[in-house]
Amino acid sequence: EVQLVESGGGLVQPGGSLRLSCVGSGFIFSDPYMDWVRQAPGKGPEWIGRIRNKVNSYTTEYVASVKGRFTILRDDSQNSLHLQMNSLKTEDTAVYYCSRGYSTVGSTTLDYWGQGTVVTVSS
Amino acid sequence: DIQMTQSPSSLSASVGERITITCRASQGIRNDLGWFQQKPGEAPKRLIYAASNLQSGVPSRFSGSGSGTEFTLTISSLQPEDFATYYCLQHNSYPLTFGGGTKVGIK
Numbered sequence: 001e002v003q004l005v006e007s008g009g010g011l012v013q014p015g016g017s018l019r020l021s022c023v024g025s026g027f028i029f030s031d032p033y034m035d036w037v038r039q040a041p042g043k044g045p046e047w048i049g050r051i052r053n054k055v056n057s058y059t060t061e062y063v064a065s066v067k068g069r070f071t072i073l074r075d076d077s078q079n080s081l082h083l084q085m086n087s088l089k090t091e092d093t094a095v096y097y098c099s100r101g102y103s104t105v106g107s108t109t110l111d112y113w114g115q116g117t118v119v120t121v122s123s
Numbered sequence: 124d125i126q127m128t129q130s131p132s133s134l135s136a137s138v139g140e141r142i143t144i145t146c147r148a149s150q151g152i153r154n155d156l157g158w159f160q161q162k163p164g165e166a167p168k169r170l171i172y173a174a175s176n177l178q179s180g181v182p183s184r185f186s187g188s189g190s191g192t193e194f195t196l197t198i199s200s201l202q203p204e205d206f207a208t209y210y211c212l213q214h215n216s217y218p219l220t221f222g223g224g225t226k227v228g229i230k
Contacts, residue, residue, distance in 0.1 A: 110157060
């Protein structure tokens, strides 16, 4: 059974930093690209970024609103995905989800999601 | 960025009714589209992938169609557990973008 478990959320002041983590199980973690999606209170989901796999040199993509502030990393040896968030703004307040992205083995784009971790940016 | 325009933004329907939700892409996305259901306090759940393929475990009353710029999600006979918010997602090009959502309520 595919499982994704996020952690690391919390309350942070504007301008601060936070590092989220996601641990995956039940699949070959190193195979698919991995994505982060967030959802602000009362709003729809927003895709924020992706990290490709080793075959594709772990390259990344980001939505414009987080580019230069957020960094996605992965450690396939630990089945873990990370989201380093710097220069946080109040508008980054959201539930953050990790999910599977594209894979060459089946159609995995956002097929499984974690339970989410809450990030609140406030003074 | 590709804009996904979803309609209606909300609808009220009765159990047993057939409903259709539409998503229109601002440019062609082939069939690189998924449909998601979200209930309050839960993560979105994928229902349909590649525009018309039913996710394993999802009831057959859900179906998707379309290609290019016009897509539809149909629920053939609405059940009590289907009252939720539905989103489309395009993954043809970066950034991936969601539609604005359709809240399905009880009439």
